[in-house]
Amino acid sequence: MLELCSxxxxxRSIFRLGALALLVLPVAAALxxxxxxxxxxxxxxxxxxxxxxxxxxxxxxxxxxxxxxxEPRADWTDTARxxxxxxxxRRRVDLGVQTTELAEDATDELGEVLSLQGAVSEAIAxxxxxxxxxxxxxxxxxxxxxxxxxPLQQKTGARYGLFIWVRDGYTSAARKATMALTxxxxxxxxxxxxxxxxxxxxxVDLEGGRVLWFNRVVRGRGDLRDPAAAAETVDExxxxxxxxx
Amino acid sequence: MGRAALADDASPWNPPPRxxxxxxxxxxxGLWAMMAHEEQRLRRSQLLIRDAQLRAxxxxxxxxxxxxxxxxxxxxxxxTAWFNASMAPNGMMQVWSGLLxxxxxxxxxxxxxxxEIGHYxxxxxxxxxxxxxxRATFATLLMPLGLAGSAGAFLAAASxxxxxRDQEREADRIGLTLMRNAGYDPREASVIWSNLLDEAAxxxxxxxxxxxxxxxxxxxxxxxxxxLAQLAGSGGGDLFASEYLLHTTLLQRDLLDDELKRAExxxxxxxxxxxxxxxxxxxxxLYFRGEAHRLRNQKDDADLAQAxxxxxxxxxxxxxxxxxxLGFLHQARGEKAAARASFERYLQxxxxxxxxxxxxxxxxxxxx
Amino acid sequence: xxxxxxVLLCVTLAGCAAMGKIESGEQAVGDRLxxxxxxxxxQFNRGVDVPTWTVEGFTVDRLRFFVGVxxxxxxxxxxxxxxxxxxxxxxxTMKAHEVVALFQGLYxxxxxxxxLDRIEPVTFIGESGFKYTYTLLxxxxxxxxxxxxxxxxxxxxxxxxxxxxxxxxxxPRYREQIExxxxxxxxxx
Numbered sequence: 193m194l195e196l197c198s199x200x201x202x203x204r205s206i207f208r209l210g211a212l213a214l215l216v217l218p219v220a221a222a223l224x225x226x227x228x229x230x231x232x233x234x235x236x237x238x239x240x241x242x243x244x245x246x247x248x249x250x251x252x253x254x255x256x257x258x259x260x261x262x263e264p265r266a267d268w269t270d271t272a273r274x275x276x277x278x279x280x281x282r283r284r285v286d287l288g289v290q291t292t293e294l295a296e297d298a299t300d301e302l303g304e305v306l307s308l309q310g311a312v313s314e315a316i317a318x319x320x321x322x323x324x325x326x327x328x329x330x331x332x333x334x335x336x337x338x339x340x341x342x343p344l345q346q347k348t349g350a351r352y353g354l355f356i357w358v359r360d361g362y363t364s365a366a367r368k369a370t371m372a373l374t375x376x377x378x379x380x381x382x383x384x385x386x387x388x389x390x391x392x393x394x395x396v397d398l399e400g401g402r403v404l405w406f407n408r409v410v411r412g413r414g415d416l417r418d419p420a421a422a423a424e425t426v427d428e429x430x431x432x433x434x435x436x437x
Numbered sequence: 438m439g440r441a442a443l444a445d446d447a448s449p450w451n452p453p454p455r456x457x458x459x460x461x462x463x464x465x466x467g468l469w470a471m472m473a474h475e476e477q478r479l480r481r482s483q484l485l486i487r488d489a490q491l492r493a494x495x496x497x498x499x500x501x502x503x504x505x506x507x508x509x510x511x512x513x514x515x516x517t518a519w520f521n522a523s524m525a526p527n528g529m530m531q532v533w534s535g536l537l538x539x540x541x542x543x544x545x546x547x548x549x550x551x552x553e554i555g556h557y558x559x560x561x562x563x564x565x566x567x568x569x570x571x572r573a574t575f576a577t578l579l580m581p582l583g584l585a586g587s588a589g590a591f592l593a594a595a596s597x598x599x600x601x602r603d604q605e606r607e608a609d610r611i612g613l614t615l616m617r618n619a620g621y622d623p624r625e626a627s628v629i630w631s632n633l634l635d636e637a638a639x640x641x642x643x644x645x646x647x648x649x650x651x652x653x654x655x656x657x658x659x660x661x662x663x664x665l666a667q668l669a670g671s672g673g674g675d676l677f678a679s680e681y682l683l684h685t686t687l688l689q690r691d692l693l694d695d696e697l698k699r700a701e702x703x704x705x706x707x708x709x710x711x712x713x714x715x716x717x718x719x720x721x722x723l724y725f726r727g728e729a730h731r732l733r734n735q736k737d738d739a740d741l742a743q744a745x746x747x748x749x750x751x752x753x754x755x756x757x758x759x760x761x762x763l764g765f766l767h768q769a770r771g772e773k774a775a776a777r778a779s780f781e782r783y784l785q786x787x788x789x790x791x792x793x794x795x796x797x798x799x800x801x802x803x804x805x
Numbered sequence: 806x807x808x809x810x811x812v813l814l815c816v817t818l819a820g821c822a823a824m825g826k827i828e829s830g831e832q833a834v835g836d837r838l839x840x841x842x843x844x845x846x847x848q849f850n851r852g853v854d855v856p857t858w859t860v861e862g863f864t865v866d867r868l869r870f871f872v873g874v875x876x877x878x879x880x881x882x883x884x885x886x887x888x889x890x891x892x893x894x895x896x897x898t899m900k901a902h903e904v905v906a907l908f909q910g911l912y913x914x915x916x917x918x919x920x921l922d923r924i925e926p927v928t929f930i931g932e933s934g935f936k937y938t939y940t941l942l943x944x945x946x947x948x949x950x951x952x953x954x955x956x957x958x959x960x961x962x963x964x965x966x967x968x969x970x971x972x973x974x975x976x977p978r979y980r981e982q983i984e985x986x987x988x989x990x991x992x993x994x
Contacts, residue, residue: 267471270467270471270474273474297477297480299480299481303481303482303483304948304949306481307946308973310946311864311865311948312861312864314862314864315865318864319862323823324824325824326860328844336974338978340974341974401974483942484918698909698913698919700913769898792923792925794925795902795925795935798901
């Protein structure tokens with residue numbers, strides 16, 4: 193029996209602090225509420241003519257075994273990533289901005305900043321949108337990377353970056369039958385029962401490092417290996433994407 | 438450069454021609470996409486060793502073995518102190534740095550790489566990946582994130598993905614053939630398994646079948662060792678020991694530091710016993726064995742450590758840290774004069790050390 | 806396990822604060838350590854071994870206080886099944902290098918990679934103490950962290966303030982503040 197705090201759970205954990213929200217919001221599809229929660233203070237929308245780098249998607253799907261332990265499923269992940277990317281492609285025009293991409297194989301030197309992006313976004317998802325707000329943030333979207341994102345700007349010429357991150361887990365049939373809610377908290381790694389989906393989209397000013405806009409989607413239903421669900425998720429993620437309309 | 442025949446080489450095996458990339462829409466194509474993604478993650482991993490010279494060397498050995506398939510094989514060196522080498526069906530080969538520490542020469546390296554290439558050439562991985570469970574756990578095995586804390590998960594994944602015994606035997610045979618054809622002495626294949634078994638035996642005792650996470654992807658067994666020895670026959674061929682040492686020498690210090698950081702001192706001591714016996718002229722190996730004893734700190738470890746440090750200091754190119762460690766030993770025993778002498782020697786040899794100021798403070802305390 | 810479930814229940818009930826605010830000014834940690842803060846911090850109230858604060862969130866930065874660890878006690882709890890050869894127990898006779906080795910052991914339990922960059926003497930809580938800086942490669946998410954610790958033994962008991970944050974963008978932003986706070990810390994008599 194694996195320790196739930198073991199590195200295998202940690203390293204691909206989707207069940208960070210933000211997922212606690214599911215325990216107080218058993219009904220699916222919780223979205224951020226007012227505009228101030230999603231937008232950095234003083235920021236309303238991207239300027240006309242802005243170029244946004246759409247960073248490589250970070251998607252990971254898990255199977256939750258009978259013991260509640262998430263195991264990464266490379267095959268499911270592959271399907272979901274492809275579907276989400278396709279949906280994002282379809283939506284890029286609607287975003288209303290110039291977009292550019294960073295080919296996945298051009299990211300060799302960018303590992304440190306990309307993994308940092310993941311950690312910061314998990315903090316925002318947990319503390320800004322989850323049930324563990326950081327009192328010092330005063331309810332504001334107030335995070336910055338400083339100059340850490342400038343290599344991305346230099347490499348692509350884009351002033352802004354859009355980062356999308358999705359984690360989802362599916363229980364086996366055996367576990368569904370015994371849907372007891374057990375959750376183990378260990379410095380942020382929560383593993384609730386049932387299917388759950390946690391996704392976020394983060395818009396960052398690559399030059400100054402400020403997180404300008406952030407959206408988080410939490411769902412308790414829907415299968416990302418299915419095109420309709422993938423489309424719905426992308427839809428919800430990009431709702432209120434800050435462009436002038 | 439002799440060419441050793443395999444002992445029962447009645448029907449020589451020939452490598453297949455290069456593989457064509459699969460149709461993206463096919464099942465296999467899907468697998469390729471999955472592997473490509475994992476490869477990209479590996480390429481930007483903070484654990485990847487990016488030393489160009491070392492990578493070129495490893496790639497060179499791979500190419501000697503892989504022949505025509507050389508352009509399709511990409512080798513990645515990952516900084517993880519455990520022993521592992523694995524190859525995905527798309528040609529991505531991962532070697533963990535703990536392996537480099539345990540390999541004595543290029544022939545032994547070729548034995549392991551050749552074995553993995555054998556799996557690749559016979560498409561064993563692809564067969565395994567067609568099994569749903571294997572596919573699921575594949576990512577776990579590919580992750581350069583390794584063990585320690587996730588040993589359980591890794592073992593489970595490894596057993597889920599494990600090649601069949603027939604596949605392992607086939608890979609062993611092909612590995613030996615590739616070694617022979619490239620001019621390496623195939624007897625070295627058996628030697629490396631022998632060494633690994635000794636290390637594993639520290640925990641499993643006389644039972645030579647190891648379940649240690651160290652060997653999760655390469656089950657070590659006496660049977661395997663015997664078979665490899667038998668197939669290698671009378672040997673002949675090169676070891677290329679000095680070439681190996683030349684290319685890995687700069688990394689040795691890091692590899693030994695990492696080994697100690699595993700905090701598996703029983704295993705480290707077995708390993709270092711072998712290495713110091715193999716290379717008695719190397720002061721650094723004696724220093725690290727001394728450290729393993731000092732850090733394990735059981736029974737007569739302190740005495741054994743002291744003996745090793747003294748032996749190391751008597752040899753040329755001894756790391757100055759040997760004096761620091763001697764200082765720690767004396768300090769712990771309240772042997773003030775001896776401790777002072779050792780620390781002073783350390784500071785003389787390494788005045789810019791990152792802990793020099795701290796050692797100065799110890800010296801001051803020892804004056805009283 | 807029981808304690809952790811309690812945390813969970815606590816979080817789901819309205820009005821139960823899992824995160825507390827530490828105001829600027831003089832604050833006491835672990836009963837006896839007093840620090841002077843230029844700005845506010847966030848504290849995780851339950852579910853952690855040692856008082857742990859953060860500015861940006863726990864997946865980003867962590868400020869930990871190990872206050873008055875007694876001779877023979879571990880610096881923190883060890884999860885089940887961990888290697889017994891990686892010591893976590895403090896002894897009053899330990900020198901700075903040995904104490905830092907304990908923290909190395911603590912931070913590498915999950916497979917993370919620890920590299921000690923520097924260790925030097927410093928006056929801390931009025932004692933001849935030590936300051937250590939390190940790099941930590943976090944295994945769970947491949948994030949590279951920089952860390953700094955300030956420690957000393959007073960009356961046979963160990964006190965350490967340890968801070969870690971991502972090397973890029975974050976650690977440089979907070980290091981001076983942490984240094985000032987740590988060097989100004991004192992124990993209540």
